[in-house]
Amino acid sequence: MIYLLQHAQSEQSQGFAVVFKQIDVPRREHAQHACGASPEDKSLVKKTPRRARIGSLLAIIAGTVLLSGCSNDTELGRIGFPAPATQEGPRMLSLWQGSWIAAGIVGVLVWGLLIWAIVVYRRREGDTYPAQTRYNVPIEIAYTIAPLIMILGLFYFTARDQAILTKVSADNTHSVNVVGWRWSWAFNYTEEGAYDVGTPGERPVLWLPVDEKVKFVLTSPDVIHSFWVPAFLMKMDVVPGRHNTFEVTPNKLGTYAGKCAELCGVDHSRMLFEVKVVTRAEYDAHIADLKLRGQVGSLDNGRSPIAGES
Numbered sequence: 069m070i071y072l073l074q075h076a077q078s079e080q081s082q083g084f085a086v087v088f089k090q091i092d093v094p095r096r097e098h099a100q101h102a103c104g105a106s107p108e109d110k111s112l113v114k115k116t117p118r119r120a121r122i123g124s125l126l127a128i129i130a131g132t133v134l135l136s137g138c139s140n141d142t143e144l145g146r147i148g149f150p151a152p153a154t155q156e157g158p159r160m161l162s163l164w165q166g167s168w169i170a171a172g173i174v175g176v177l178v179w180g181l182l183i184w185a186i187v188v189y190r191r192r193e194g195d196t197y198p199a200q201t202r203y204n205v206p207i208e209i210a211y212t213i214a215p216l217i218m219i220l221g222l223f224y225f226t227a228r229d230q231a232i233l234t235k236v237s238a239d240n241t242h243s244v245n246v247v248g249w250r251w252s253w254a255f256n257y258t259e260e261g262a263y264d265v266g267t268p269g270e271r272p273v274l275w276l277p278v279d280e281k282v283k284f285v286l287t288s289p290d291v292i293h294s295f296w297v298p299a300f301l302m303k304m305d306v307v308p309g310r311h312n313t314f315e316v317t318p319n320k321l322g323t324y325a326g327k328c329a330e331l332c333g334v335d336h337s338r339m340l341f342e343v344k345v346v347t348r349a350e351y352d353a354h355i356a357d358l359k360l361r362g363q364v365g366s367l368d369n370g371r372s373p374i375a376g377e378s
């Protein structure tokens with residue numbers, strides 16, 4: 069190769085293109101010849117164990133990320149998500165974990181390639197200006213196709229799960245009209261004909277019977293709010309003039325926190341409520357109690373009727 073390079077340089081009629089072709093040789097080999105060193109590059113022999121170590125480190129990182137995503141019993145395994153308290157929750161959880169695992173694999177690959185290039189191709193004594201590569205069609209095709217595959221993969225799983233999670237069944241028998249208003253919530257138990265309402269200082273409580281599918285119909289008389297029960301792994305905006313709807317089946321008894329997740333004004337942070345998932349008998353008793361207190365019917369604007377006002 070060096071002979072060809074010298075030959076090309078000696079013939080003045082040969083242009084730069086020919087010279088570049090001729091010097092398109094492994095840079096290290098060329099550099100070693102240029103400075104008179106032996107072609108037996110000992111540093112190349114030493115590279116293998118170092119590369120193996122880097123590879124092992126990357127494999128350990130990738131394995132840790134993958135394994136941590138396998139357990140749903142810990143917050144670390146759920147990557148920060150709360151333990152799901154609905155039948156639908158695990159689907160949302162696995163979409164979340166899958167997205168992080170995919171991001172982790174891509175991250176490890178990119179960081180690995182970066183570190184590998186920095187370490188293996190670092191400047192060494194005697195190195196000359198490296199050969200410049202432009203318009204490498206296979207690499208540019210790979211640059212285009214790889215992100216496309218990633219985006220299409222994320223889109224497919226997101227669209228699939230979103231379609232399932234937002235599907236509203238026709239056979240619904242239990243629904244609650246959730247009214248988000250500045251700055252609290254009203255819950256209209258549609259079939260039962262009872263309501264409950266809170267204030268920023270007094271959190272309202274939404275009661276739900278366990279293992280029964282409930283349809284939430286979200287309405288707002290003023291601005292956009294967002295109905296969020298973190299343990300349900302579901303959140304949906306409450307938009308004036310719209311009836312946003314979703315269904316969940318709470319399957320764990322307990323009390324859960326809820327809040328508004330859309331900045332809606334000065335007391336947004338006080339739009340807190342609680343959700344009590346109880347047995348059917350406790351639920352019926354609570355509805356009867358609401359009716360005894362006179363909270364019969366529904367509130368479409370979130371405000372309790374005040375004596376003397378129509």
Ligand SMILES: [Cu+2]
Binds near residue numbers: 328329330332336339
């Ligand atoms: Cu709000």
